[in-house]
Amino acid sequence: MDIIFYHPTFDTAYWLNALSAALPGARVREWKRGDKDHADYALVWHPPIEMLQGRDLKAVFALGAGVDSILSKLKAHPEMLPEHIPLFRLEDTGMGEQMQEYAVSQVLHWFRRFDDYQAFKLQAHWEPLADYQREDFTIGILGAGVLGSKVAEALAPWGFPLRCWSRSRKELPGVTSYAGVEELPDFLKETRVLINLLPNTAETAGIINGALLRQLPDQSYLINLARGVHVVEPDLLAALGSGKLKGAMLDVYSKEPLPPESPLWAHPRVAMTPHIAAVTRPAEAVDYIARTITQLEAGKPVSGQVDRQRGY
Numbered sequence: 282m283d284i285i286f287y288h289p290t291f292d293t294a295y296w297l298n299a300l301s302a303a304l305p306g307a308r309v310r311e312w313k314r315g316d317k318d319h320a321d322y323a324l325v326w327h328p329p330i331e332m333l334q335g336r337d338l339k340a341v342f343a344l345g346a347g348v349d350s351i352l353s354k355l356k357a358h359p360e361m362l363p364e365h366i367p368l369f370r371l372e373d374t375g376m377g378e379q380m381q382e383y384a385v386s387q388v389l390h391w392f393r394r395f396d397d398y399q400a401f402k403l404q405a406h407w408e409p410l411a412d413y414q415r416e417d418f419t420i421g422i423l424g425a426g427v428l429g430s431k432v433a434e435a436l437a438p439w440g441f442p443l444r445c446w447s448r449s450r451k452e453l454p455g456v457t458s459y460a461g462v463e464e465l466p467d468f469l470k471e472t473r474v475l476i477n478l479l480p481n482t483a484e485t486a487g488i489i490n491g492a493l494l495r496q497l498p499d500q501s502y503l504i505n506l507a508r509g510v511h512v513v514e515p516d517l518l519a520a521l522g523s524g525k526l527k528g529a530m531l532d533v534y535s536k537e538p539l540p541p542e543s544p545l546w547a548h549p550r551v552a553m554t555p556h557i558a559a560v561t562r563p564a565e566a567v568d569y570i571a572r573t574i575t576q577l578e579a580g581k582p583v584s585g586q587v588d589r590q591r592g593y
């Protein structure tokens with residue numbers, strides 16, 4: 282079996298060695314321009330078109346959870362990967378735990394009013410504030426898939442009212458499930474902390490806009506862990522200005538790296554990280570890919586296949 286690998290920034294030598302160890306007998310090589318030799322599987326992130334085009338592959342593995350960039354490339358160049366070749370993505374492989382750490386730490390930061398105390402500290406101002414109550418701190422998760430449900434699981438023991446919104450109804454312990462556009466207003470009505478873990482699709486791009494934000498209670502909070510294009514940044518700034526939002530924690534932006542002139546940098550109630558909420562953990566990813574290839578070769582069922590029509 283031949284496997285080709287391409288990632289613009291990963292340590293390729295590590296991946297080639299780890300894949301070879303996990304799939305004894307497989308010939309694993311780094312794909313380089315001009316390589317048109319046979320391959321059964323391709324592991325990719327932001328692949329050049331010529332890497333995949335014209336190949337009779339058994340499957341392609343995206344080396345991340347989100348497949349929006351490869352699907353948008355496929356829209357412009359469908360010849361790059363014919364529909365009959367399955368595309369897989371990473372399901373969790375250690376990203377769930379990272380999302381849990383990020384969400385829990387930020388929710389507790391706001392719940393214990395550390396944002397207010399940080400602002401007081403900068404003014405040398407001493408003033409104990411009233412505690413927030415858990416019952417006023419409903420957490421709403423947009424997207425209840427692999428990562429959204431892991432985040433819900435980590436928040437559940439903290440006792441906050443929890444709800445999620447997804448395309449279809451979910452059964453998650455301790456979480457009220459809302460489904461479909463018709464239930465979005467009810468989901469938003471009491472959501473004090475909105476956590477976004479939706480995939481970027483034609484239906485979800487721009488979903489966190491002024492009309493959505495206006496449906497949240499006053500003094501709410503936003504954590505965007507998914508994609509920058511979900512948030513209409515001028516509407517976010519307006520909501521912070523009006524007091525609809527008290528704070529935002531952003532990991533992703535409409536343009537990355539975030540340009541120096543973005544007003545988000547200097548906003549006192551916007552906290553930011555540079556798209557690091559959950560990174561691909563190589564050992565876990567290799568384990569998942571090797572297991573999936575082994576099952577595919579044995580004709581057994583696998584999970585993680587992307588529905589190209591649905592867009593995630």
Ligand SMILES: NC(=O)C1=CN([C@@H]2O[C@H](COP(=O)(O)OP(=O)(O)OC[C@H]3O[C@@H](n4cnc5c(N)ncnc54)[C@H](O)[C@@H]3O)[C@@H](O)[C@H]2O)C=CC1
Binds near residue numbers: 372427447484507508
């Ligand atoms: N900031 C970061 O470092 C990272 C961000 N991500 C982002 O997180 C996203 C989510 O990842 P997973 O949980 O693995 O995806 P997933 O596919 O398992 O879950 C997606 C969820 O969104 C829901 N959904 C999709 N379209 C919808 C719609 N139109 N209306 C309502 N619900 C809808 C689905 O029902 C599902 O519950 C990825 O697509 C990626 O963009 C992923 C990894 C790291």
Ligand SMILES: O=C(O)C(=O)CO
Binds near residue numbers: 344345556559560561
């Ligand atoms: O896996 C993804 O989709 C990411 O955004 C990784 O940073």
